[in-house]
Amino acid sequence: MAKEELQTVKVTQEDVAAAAFRWHIRFWILGALVLALFIYLFSSILLPFVAGMVLAYFLDPVADRLQRLGFSRIAATVLILIAFLIVLVLGLVILIPILASQLTDFIAKLPEYLTQLQGLITSYDPKWIEQRFGVDANSLREGLNSLLTTGFGFLTTVFQSIWSSGIALFSIASLFVVTPVVAFYMLLDWDRMVATVDSWVPRDYVDTVRQLASEINVATAGFVRGQGTLCLVLGLMYAIGLTLTGLKFGVLIGLFAGLISFIPYVGSLTGLVLSVGLAFVQFWPDWLWIVAVAAVFFIGQFIEGNILQPRLVGKSVGLHPVWLMFALFAFGALFGFVGLLIAVPAAAAIAVLVRFAISRYLDSPLYKGHAEAPDGATAHAKSNRSKTKS
Template sequence: MSLRRQIQFWLVSLAAFVFFLWVFSPVLLPFVAGMAVAYLLDPVCDRLEKTGMSRIWATVTILGGFIVVLIFFFLLVLPIVGNQLTGFLDRFPDLVRQLQGLLSRDLIERVAQSAGMTAEDLQSSLTNLIGQGASWIGKLAQSVWSGGQALLSILSLFVITPVVAFYLLLDWDRMVERIDSWLPRDHLDELRRLAREMDRAVAGFVRGQLTVCVILGTFYAVGLGLVGLNFGLLIGMGAGLISFIPFVGASLGFLVSLGVALVQFWPDWPWIVAVGLIFATGQFLEGNILQPKLVGDRTGLHPVTLMFALFAFGYLFGFVGMLIAVPAAAMIGVLARFGLSQYLASPLYTGTRQARTTREE
């Protein structure tokens, strides 16, 4: 098969896969979740097999423990977070008004004068900005919630997702062998090398970043709870949950917690400083210990590229797209680096003169 026919074949296959995601994205969520669970737990299953446990008993043990932890979370942690979320949304307008009231008239006038505006215009702009931000956050939360309904429903959570994860985890090695048998024989070694690079990139980032999110969410929630901040558990877990988006999780969590702390503790500034120190410590731990040790630079993706992938896949495929955004971006990154290396070694880059000189030598 000529190179042109090969390119056409893979482009058509890619288009068919994207079309499949687009058509079936409303029902794919529990299956994608089950696949993600199986992928994350497969190394643990392999380690249990090395100890002498059969594959089926290793799968049952791991998946059973995972379901117990999931039930514990939904029965104990989620109701508390849900109550705090309801209270936060109910009190949000009052919090905004109280926060605006803490801004002194002199401060507003000085800032307005330096910006060439009147105090009334600046205060109106701030009110509109906060209102638009609150509206955007509300729409985002509503979109994520509506997109995650399938995952949170009893059917998908306690039936479909665990069943899919069980069968995929049980047959994972056989599926890998079967897919390996379908690879083109002429490019087998190269395709296997690319697959290993993709696996290292995806597994290293997803498993490492998931651990970072859990550690940071726990740290922020416990720290804010010890300070006595209202909605501390909600803010801390939310900041940890979205910390996989570079700079967004910590920045959003810091701004929200600082606003709540100003309303709650003012003029007791040491407690406000304590809230800031919690996020400063979390950022130090993330940047100097957690990220280098657990994640590193395994995807080879720039933070801006990562954020673009999350927004692009989320826009195209909804909540399912956000789940597959990072793995897909990591795979595309591996293929892009491979394509770049092929281009740099081709006459298209080196030129026909250098290629002819190389052949003559």
């Protein structure tokens, strides 16, 4: 009788735990759907608020460091935001005119460069081309024409989209008015808000939630702060290096290559192809400057892999490049520019939760079977099997 009551109590506890687990799953899924619906409905007005939150998250470690040096939280917040806004305005005042001029000239001269590059590639003897590559010279010329036209057309569209988005972004007065205010209050109350959210977590799960939140923060911070700084440094390096070689549109191509360097090898490879293509048109037949243009990206890759990447990012990101690209495209398509701002923390959160779910599954009886069952349960199962055989 006692064993039957014990088994009944055990089954009841398992049922309660399973029901609680299902309730938690439904609760978090419903919460995620409500949040996604909220972002989708109000994405047109959320940009300054999300930008302010991202800015506060980015600058919170600096505020904490200033507090350790003796500054009050409000003094550290005011000092950081003033310094950041000064640097941002100076950067825009210096870079915007240069980028506008180079982008306009690039689009205007694109057909001319395209014609010159096609003529340069197909200027060799047609018979030599047929013997060397096994293709007809006319077919090669047509293929190159199609490839270059498509490639440069796509590139022009990308540059125009980036530029028009940037103009639209910075022409919104609310972005300059609301974002600093949101960033100020978020940065001022960041630690208090984190403590408040922590106090809302059910006490039975507080350790697990804190661990998951810490892993999400490490992954997000490793990318936003580490990889963001890396992209900025690489963009400046490429822009300065290409400008020193005398390449036209060096600032535009260099900053663009640095901007997309969060995808491994894509930024440097794209910048290399664009720069070398323009270098052939501009410097041919002077091989020295063409090699110098290519060397800018090879040196940049060496510095990135051996100095910048280990110091700025290390192994803390934990986000696969393919998953990151998918998240950027998906959130950008769903929520626009706001989606791009929240794509990285959302991707980090999903990745951490998936790893946590997999670890729980690998440690569960569903995966291990009865190998980890208690001795009494194992003996009871063996006794039942022996009775069945007899």
